Amino acid sequence: MTRFSNDLVCTRFSTTLGDMIATASDKGLVGLWFHDQKHLPEQLSPDLPSPIWPTDDQHPVLQKARQQIREFFAGTRSEFDLPFDLSAGTPFQQSVWQALLGIPKGKTTTYGALARSLGKAQAMRAVGAAVGRNPLSLAVPCHRVLGQDGSLTGYAGGLHRKTALLQLEGALSPALSKN
Template sequence: MKFLNTPDYVRFATPLGPMLAAATGYGLCGLWFDGQRHQPDIATWHLAPAHPLLQQTAAFMDAYFAGSTAPFSLPLDLAGGTPFQQAVWRALLQIPRGATTSYAALSQAVGRPTAVRAVAGAVGRNPVSVLVPCHRVLGSDGSLTGYAGGLERKTALLQLEGVLI
């Protein structure tokens, strides 16, 4: 993942562990659980605890984990991905809370029905966890498969959204 500008970032606590949020001048460009696969090196990024978008993101995540169903309406900057990845990430945004889809159905949705593995790879590299809801993608048989933040977190997120009991 390559960011057009050096992001600002902040860390904050959630019930599922600490998260790192990052923003450019164009919008939120990253949201990762600590230890999540594909988390970028932030050595050159700017710590910005007073950044308004990052503060709003942390507040939104607090409300989300408290059970709020309000939609995330702040700007996203997904330009760090390839055009294919961006198409997959935009398709993820169409999966409503309380619903799931499969990698095969997502492949159909992006017009690449035979590219299931490539779609799965793009889902796994989603830079904005939870808000770009990659956790809502299941195996074709409904099984919980892959999640860069760990299957325990995927299960907890789906339970929070009322998908799993």
């Protein structure tokens, strides 16, 4: 289970695919979510009377994250050069998230191939669940993981965003995305 500290700071900003929320600790970027995606931390629940994480638009990691995300959407950045703090995940989740970092821009893999690369061939569902709980959308490229048959499945930010991200990266032609 993913557990986030209450000692984080956050910022909110807009992208071409919707508003995002980024959080950071003193160790690095902890979270990067679309505001309406599945699996948002409870600290970001819209039902809370006030945010648990204070806003800090001047935090250096959050400033750098916003800049790099702008560059990513402009097509001038393929990888993120940020310190990541993945400590909210279990050791297994962290290993899956680290493996996602090895999928280059413009390439995709499947949940099965990812499980095999981790030496956990029989744990495809657990790998899929860890991919789905990735707290660093875009930066840790979970959108590059496809179903066994190459189908677009399971993206917490929505399949419309997964499609757009893969098209932006050149991993999916517009014609294929209509299937």
